[in-house]
Amino acid sequence: MIRILLVLILLLTPYHPNSITGSKDKLENQISTILSRIPSNTKTGILIYNPLTQDTIYSHNIFSPMIPASVTKVFTTATALSLMGKDYRFSTILFTDDSNIKDGTINGNLFLKGFGNATFSSEDLLHFIFKLKNLGIKEITGNIVGDDSYFDNIYYREDWIPDESANVKLPPISALVLDRNKTVSKRKRGRRTIYITENFKNPPLNIAQKFKQLIEENDISVNGVAKSGITPDNVLEIAESSVAITDLIAMINKHSDNFIAECLFKSIGAFYSGKQSNSFYSQQAIQEFIKKNNIYSINTEIVDGSGISRFDQVTVASVNGVLETMYFDLKNFESFYNSLSYAGVDGTLRNRLTDLPNGFSFRGKTGTLNSVIALTGYLMSDDKDELIITIMFEFSKGSWNFYRDIQDEIIKSLAELKKESSDF
Incomplete structure (x- = not known):
């Protein structure tokens, strides 16, 4: 409603084309001066846009395909929010196929099923065990079953992206997650203890084994084995642990968490298709979001959720x-x-744009790969007149810090000029 009222106010406000043109010319000159320091072979894309007036303040090379790096995450998180809604939660649920658990014995199996909760931890697993103890359970006659069938079992990006060669390796992406699908082991070397972190090779089996071990350590006997499997339809829910989508996308956008981004990518596919998730359904969901909202789609292809892949292609x-x-x-x-990083305050922008003029703030998403740096976000001001800014570079000379400084200079110059003229 606020934005609708602002649009009406803008439509009724006298238009001063000469003043605005003068401010744009000044900004263009300032940006040209800043960009003159960039090597000539650097690929550059820039767009500064007022969404309320639909006015392009500045644009350069906005339709050319570029590697987005972690800016890909805005496609992932925006699609998830639009598809699932801000109240959605991702769960890990404990089930049993015993219909009567009031006798202190589970005459059957326990099923630990994941529904894309990428934050599930050993502490959450202990809470499940405490729930069993509070229910008076002393024995489980059957098996402990880990179920990650909400996603397919293609756990690695390299396996769902043909010819993928990105050198950033992640733990297996699965619907059932425990401690980010890593395990820590201890090794003695003389008087020192060395901690070795290894990825789970088979998430549902490894997690079931860990769960069985913890259950037995807490004085509940298990007669069966730990295994992977599928949860049947007629089961009783014992406990649930979940995380809100708003918390999840903040981890992804503020801190650029690649593992959680890929788990969300797979969750999008499951929700969109209503079937077992795979990367194809996830890509289809994002493409549908782009098409449905009339977003410019030529030269845009998203192959993962995190932006690690150099096969991701977008335009400014x-x-x-x-x-x-x-x-x-x-x-x-x-x-x-x-969910976006607040410049000068938190996330990947916590040390950047700390000297914006009073009354201005920037919320955005960064992206960094070898020879790639990208930034997109909202420049806000006290007058509630917001601008969307996207600045992307692909370079062979210079450092990330050099191009970050270029991005920050452009945004700061824009804020200062906007504060002086109030014409944008």
Whole structure:
């Protein structure tokens, strides 16, 4: 409603084309001066856009395909919010096929099933065991079954992206997660204890084994074995642990968490298709989000959820389209906006743009790969007149810090000029 009122106010406000043109010219000159320091072979894409007036303040090379790096995550998180809604939660649930558990014995199996809860931890597993003890359970006659069938068992990005060669390796991406699908072992070397972190090779089996071990350590006997399997239809729910989508996307956008981003990517596919998730359904869901919201789609292809892959391709125009779509999504904009890193305060932008003029703030998503750096977000001011800014570089000379400084200089110059003229 606030944005609708602002649009009406803008339509009724006298238009001063000469003043605005003068401010744009000044900004263009400032940006040209800043960009003049960049090597000539650097690929650059920039768009500064006012979503309320639909006015392009500055644009350069906005339709060329570029590698987005972690800016890919805005496609992942925006699609998830739009598809699932801000109240959605991702769960890990404990079931049993015994219909009567009041006798102190589970005459059957326990099933630990994951539904994309990428934050599930050993502490949460202990809470499940405490629930069993509070129910008076002393014996389990059957097996402990880990079930990750909500996703397919193609656990690694390298296996679902043909010819993938990205050198950032992640733990297996599964619907059932425990401690980010890693295990820590101790090795003695003289007087020192060395901690070795290893990825789970088979998430449902490894997690079932860990669960069985903890159950037995807490004085509940298990007659069966730990195994992977499928939860049957007629089961009784014993306990649930879940995380809100708003918390999950904040971990992804503020801190650029690749593992959680890939788990969300797979969750999108499951929700979208209503079937067992795979990367194809996830990609289809994102493409459907782009198409449905009339986002510029030429030269845009998303192959993972995190942006690790160099096969991800976007345009500055398509990135702007995602942020514009979320800006006018009255149900989900606040959740999306709050998930972004707050410059000078938190996340990947905590040490950047600390010297913006009074009354200005920037919330955004960064992206970094070898020879790639990207930034997109919202420049906000006290007058509530927001701008969407996207700045992307692919370079062979210079450092990430050099290009970060270029991005920050452009945003700071824009804020200072906006504060002086108030014409944007």
